[in-house]
Amino acid sequence: MNMKGSSSRHGLAILFIALQFSSILAYPPFHRERNMEYVKSSCNSTAYPRLCYRSLSVYASKINTSPRLLVHTALNVTLRASKSTSRLLVTVSRIHGLEPRVVAAMADCVEVIGDSVDELQQSIGELGRISSSNFSLTMSDVQTWVSAALTDEDTCMDGFAGNNMNGYAKTVVRKRIVKIAHLTSNALALINNYASTQS
Template sequence: MDSLKMFKGYGKIERDHNGIEDQQPNPKSQISKPVITTTISVFAILSITLTLAFAIASIAHHQATESQHLSNSADSIRFVCNVTRFPAACLAAIPPSANATDPQTILALSLRASFHALQSLASSLRGTKGGALADCKDQFDDALSRLNDSLSAAAALTDKAVSDVHTWVSAAVTDQQTCLDGLEEAGDAAGLEKMKKMMTRSEEYMSNSLAIVANIRDLLSHFNMKLH
C-alpha cells in the first residue's frame, strides 16, 4: 500500500511539474513590441538619411559641374579675346554667360555683336537725306550686308569660309572709315567728331572680329580643333 501511495504521489508531482512548465511563456513565440517599434524607426531614419544624402550629393555635383563649365567658358573667351586689339570690348561683347568654349563659337558671337552695334548706329541715321551723313548710311548698310554674310560663313568654318569672313569684315571696317573720310572732306568737323564717338563700339567690335578670324587657325589648334 505504501508503495502504491508512493507511486500515485510520484505521478501527482509529475503532473504538477508539467502544469507549471505549461504556464511558462515560450521565448520564441513572443517578441517585445518596443523592440519592433524601435527597429522600424531605425530603418525609417536610415532611409530618410540616405535619401537626403543622395539629394545633397546630386545638387553639389550639379553645381560643381555648372561652375566648372562657366569657368571653362570664361577662360576660353579670355584666351581668344587676348589676340584682339580691344580685349575689354571683346569681353563685354561676349560675356561668360554665353557659355562659349571654342574659338568658332566666340568668333560667331563677336560677329553678331559687331552686326548689332553697327545696326544700332545705322538706325540713328534713318531718314537722313543728302550730304555726307546720307553717304554714311549707305556705307553702313553695305557693311551690315557683309557682316551678315560673315555670320553665315562662320557657322561652318572651312579654309574658304575663313578667307571670305576675313575679306568681308575688312570691307565692313573700310566702309566705316569711308564714312569718316566723307565727313572730313565735307568739312563737317562737328559731325565728324560726333560720328567717331558713335562709331566707337562698332569699330572696336569689328576690329576684334577681324583679329579673331585672322588668328582662327592658331586658336583652333590651341583647343585641339581644326577647320571643317
C-alpha cells in the same frame, strides 16, 4: 502631431537649401570659370581686349571653349551694333537744318554702313556653311567680308574729317562708328586666330 517640431524642421530645411544656393552663387562651377577665362584669353589677342571681353563675356556659357562659336558670337554682337548704328544714322540724316556738306557726309555714311551690315550678314552666313572640307576657303571669304565691313566704317569717318565738319552730327556719328569699328576689328582678329589654327 508636434507642430512646433515640424515647423522647426521645415525652417531648417529652407535654411539648408538657401545655404546650398548661396554656395553655388559664391563658387561658380568650374566650367563657368573655364569659359570666362577662355573668352578673356582669346580677347587678349585683339586690339581692344577690354571691349572684346565686355561684349562677349555675357555669352561665355554659350561660347564654351569653341573658337567657331566665339567668332560667330563676335560677328553677331558686331552685326547688332551695326544695325543699331545704321538706324541712328538714318535718323540723324533727317534732322532739319544740317549744312549741305554734313548732309552729303551723312548720306555717304548711311550707304557705307548699310554695306557694312550686309557684309557682316554675309560673313555670318559663310561661317554657318563651314566644314572640314571647305574650311580654308570659307574662312578666307569670311575674312574678306569682315575686312570690307571695317573699310566701310573707316570710309564713313573719313567723310567727317576736318574741323569744318564739327558739330552734333559728327559727334554722334564718331562715337557710334568708332565703337562698331572696334568691335569689327576685334571680330576680325578672332577670325584670323581661328583661321590660323586649322591652316
